Amino acid sequence: MSHPPNNLDDDEVFENALEECLVAIAVRVGNYISSRSLRQPVRTSALSGATYVQELMHSRVRCYENLRMEPNLFRRLCDELKGFGLEDQRISVEEGVAMFLYTIGHNERVRVVAERYQHSTETVHHWFKSVLAAIIRLGTQIIKPRYPRTVQPEIQGHPTWYPYFKIEENKHKNYN
Template sequence: MLIVHAAALVTAMYVFFISRIRMGQLSRPSITYAPMSVMNEERQKNLNKIYNCNDVECVNMLRMRRAPFFQLCNLLRGKNLLRDSIHSSVEEQVAMLLHVVGHNQRFRVIHQNWRRSVETVHRYFKEVLYAIGELRHDLIQPPFNETPLKVRNSHRWYPYFKDCVGAIDGTHVYARVPAKMQAAFRGRKNYPTQNVLAAVDFDLKFTYVLAGWEGSAHDATILADALERDDGLRVAEGKFYLVDVGYACRPGFLPPYRGTRYHLNEFGGRHYPTNTRELFNLRHSSLRVTVERAFGALKNRFRIIDNKSFHPFKTSQIGACMLHYTQLDTWFWGR
């Protein structure tokens, strides 16, 4: 009998305490964390000032306006390429990368300004760079086969360039390589560079990019490599790109006449074209300059491309290619 009474007492106590615990859990208010530390408060104020204040501050710090910046963040979040963590949001992760590439800053500078450790900045930089690279098939598209509006609406170019879909050229980006490799990467510049090939349409959007070749490589060699790749450059039947005299005349690529005045400054003042070849070169140059404008806008927007980088060659190679892929200077910025 004593054993039975003891068991009943234990059971009753167990049910009593379980019910009290459940009632306490239901009635207990939600957990509130302690006040944010001074460092976290400074970081949040800094972020709000950058992309929650106005477009001027956002462009100055991130080289993008607020609307396209949040559009990029939502795209990365929607495709599950980046995730909000308990410590950092997607907006902060993307903002750190844009600040690095926009002003060519060291991670230690970001560490001081953003109140993050160097390891954290380095980790998120690599994650965001990889995520942006995964957008290449969504943001970079081959040109349309229709006649561009810029050509169609101009009597200078239509109908002579009605089948032209863009312009191709190469640009040199600083390459940080070991001393034993610098000879191959030193070409026309007095410092090591990588020769980046790009195709641009007449809306200043990049339609193809190939990065990683040494600065001493010839433009024609890089173009041949781009055409031989499985996912390389493709030209539709009957269409062509404008190229400079460094490329050979072949189906799909139209260079100017050699040994004839070509550049716009050669026709300044009263030096008008005197024959059909000079007239063709003048109009060819005035249309092909689009690719030079695209390179200029990109390098002016993101200073890491036009300055000595603090990152190794592998990272800078991916970065040079990814920055073109994202169309950050035209597609997101909404020019």
């Protein structure tokens, strides 16, 4: 804002300042509106993620190449994960698990998976976290130590790792 000439009264100074402020606001609003109107849809493939997953289920080879497992195992995994907290939402569990497996199986970035499955990066991220949490819960049921109260020989003989397990081993001996 420029300094007013000495011959202007306070009302004129106020009106000039107000006019400059309104012009600045109008320019910013115009820029905002034009930037919003230039936006184009990004995920516009004719093949949706759900359709893509269904297509993969009809080909054993393609399913294995993309999800790293055969269709029958994929369906069984989805059914198991439903028992560990996953449920259909706007996207099916099958599509969410497929996005997760595609991500880890090919070390893909979220943006690439979002483009492939035609969802936002937020949706892909949400499903990745949800499927990972369900797999961790499933893993605690499947993975059990063979000998829960013994230290493996590789660890027991290693000077860096054993001190941490030695404490646990002594605790177990005290409880027996």
